[in-house]
Amino acid sequence: MPEAIAVLHVDDDPDFAEFAASLLERQDDRLTVVRADSASDGQALLAERPVDCVVSDYDMPRLNGIEFLQAIREQYPDLPFILFTGKGSEEIASEAISAGVTDYLQKGSDVERYELLANRVTNAVAQNRAQQRALETTQRYETLFTHTTNAIASVELRNGAPIIQSVNPAFEATFVPPGTDVVGRNLDRVITATDAQREQAERITRRAETGDVTTTEVTRQTVDGPRTFQLQAVPIDPDETGGVCSAFAVYTDVTDIAGDDETPS
16 A cells, blocks of 8 residues: 655645645545645644655745744754745845745646646655655664674775775674774774685675675684684675675674684685
8 A cells, every 4th residue: 555645834825725625635545735824824734643745835924934833843953844825036046045945936736736836745755754764773873883793884886895984883892903904994803813714704795896795604803813603694785787885794793603623614
């Protein structure tokens, strides 16, 4: 089922507001319009119920559409706001853009005008929801990256070398001596100690460059000496030519599981 979209329409002409709400809802089954006769009533409604988009007139008493937009932006900086006005001018449009308007549209009585308005509303809401989902995903990733006990390095693959872009606290505690900065260095050179380890690491890097995920057991040099890890090398961000620009290297310490008789490789 498509996601419902709640629209707040603010206009000081109640007859026009009712007419506009009716036409707008006819254009898209997802749209439900609630009306307010003034900016202050609109603010009160926003405090009572969430909406996905505000559509507002410009020429209103006490607070005009731009002043209403400025007040909205203080509390709801990302809420889509469309100025739907009969007073069009370059000055008003410029003010609206400066105040952070999402879109700007001239009023009209033809059905095509409301088809356009419905399209602007649904596009603005879809974009805002996508941005919010991306933000939530990023926040969850950052929480995981920061708090996981697995050591993680984010690397950029440059000419066969995994260059460290960032590491999480677990990686620093496991692999990085105090006072050492590893960002910008070759990951394989930072945490390998033998030719065999480096050769294995280079093979994993070559696989990552082709887009292949690698899960394997490795021995790597830590601040406490060599330890055994389950490594997951996960390539991300393919470029336009099909190559891979970066990857995550995730190390899970399995030394105790592997046992003391494990031969380092």
